Amino acid sequence: MTNFIRNAWYAACWSNELEREPQAKTILGEYLALFRTETGVAAAVEDCCPHRFAPMSLGSVEGENIVCGYHGMQFDCAGVCVDIPGQKNIPGRTKIRAYPVVEKHKLVWVWTGDPKRVDEGLIPDLRWLDNPDWRSVTGTTRYGCNWVLLVDNLLDLTHTTFVHQSTIGTEDVANTPVTSERTGDIVTVTRIMKDTEPSNFYKRVGGFEGKIDRWQKIWLDPPSTVIIDAGGVPAGTNDKYRGIDTRIISILKPVDDSTVDQIWAFARDTCLDDADLDADIEKSIIHTFNEDIEFLAGQQRNMEKRPERKMLNNTADSGVVQARRVIDEWLVADMAPARSDTSAPAPAE
Numbered sequence: 001m002t003n004f005i006r007n008a009w010y011a012a013c014w015s016n017e018l019e020r021e022p023q024a025k026t027i028l029g030e031y032l033a034l035f036r037t038e039t040g041v042a043a044a045v046e047d048c049c050p051h052r053f054a055p056m057s058l059g060s061v062e063g064e065n066i067v068c069g070y071h072g073m074q075f076d077c078a079g080v081c082v083d084i085p086g087q088k089n090i091p092g093r094t095k096i097r098a099y100p101v102v103e104k105h106k107l108v109w110v111w112t113g114d115p116k117r118v119d120e121g122l123i124p125d126l127r128w129l130d131n132p133d134w135r136s137v138t139g140t141t142r143y144g145c146n147w148v149l150l151v152d153n154l155l156d157l158t159h160t161t162f163v164h165q166s167t168i169g170t171e172d173v174a175n176t177p178v179t180s181e182r183t184g185d186i187v188t189v190t191r192i193m194k195d196t197e198p199s200n201f202y203k204r205v206g207g208f209e210g211k212i213d214r215w216q217k218i219w220l221d222p223p224s225t226v227i228i229d230a231g232g233v234p235a236g237t238n239d240k241y242r243g244i245d246t247r248i249i250s251i252l253k254p255v256d257d258s259t260v261d262q263i264w265a266f267a268r269d270t271c272l273d274d275a276d277l278d279a280d281i282e283k284s285i286i287h288t289f290n291e292d293i294e295f296l297a298g299q300q301r302n303m304e305k306r307p308e309r310k311m312l313n314n315t316a317d318s319g320v321v322q323a324r325r326v327i328d329e330w331l332v333a334d335m336a337p338a339r340s341d342t343s344a345p346a347p348a349e
Ligand code: FES
Pocket: 049, 050, 051, 052, 053, 054, 068, 069, 070, 071, 072, 073
């Protein structure tokens, strides 16, 4: 099943992961070479030299250009050939495909679609990653499944009760019904748990001793960014100063039909100088996401074996069903010659 929305921005990596050395990346089944020029500009070209098809990721950066490592042809960030060793004349048509690249929210974003449709306004609003009042722990987790299964997983946290008992899951998550709504193309799923036992993770991060009022508000910023606004306060207090407020941001990068990278950030607005807490959060989050890997790979395997079968939708899947509808609409629009409305979806908050 190929279900890629190409006219969109995808985060290729964190900005601090991109250095001058070209890196091979696969996004939507396309092979790219990402690099940073001497003046610090992030750029991406097809990972295939037009000369004899050597991977550009095996080359190097010289000044503002990428140099093929095989016979030394050079291309600028726009993909125009600027040097062919031993040849004076460079035919005007000598080019490599260059992808539009923007750095925003500490991430390197690549536009995989028609360059004429590029719109920076379509990059999701991830303001917590830039705000000095928030601190983030970041990472990347790879899953052996189609990207939409990971969207399902993040929108429906019912599974945390069963899969993540040792960290974020509690009995009350699965037992508390959700509400879901669609505003424009943003689908939001909300679960409010009053007077509930804190999860082990919340006990550690929030220092809670008694019961808490806990919330989870999750939205899909299409095509593939899922933001979880989650937190808790001591039960009955509504006291944000004694509670925790977090955003778990997942920017999904479909690698191929059955592989997806979750570029994630866990942002919090408390204990900003606590490096020990950073380490604890990183360990817990990696442990938590790793618990999903086997389930998602198993779902993928089962789907591939049963292409004709439809999945069952339970009440808790209301948001998942709406999100899939949005994704289907975006897929149709993506294939149309030009999207009628290319304005940025309004953030949920
Ligand atoms: S293959 Fe790149 S210069 Fe020859």
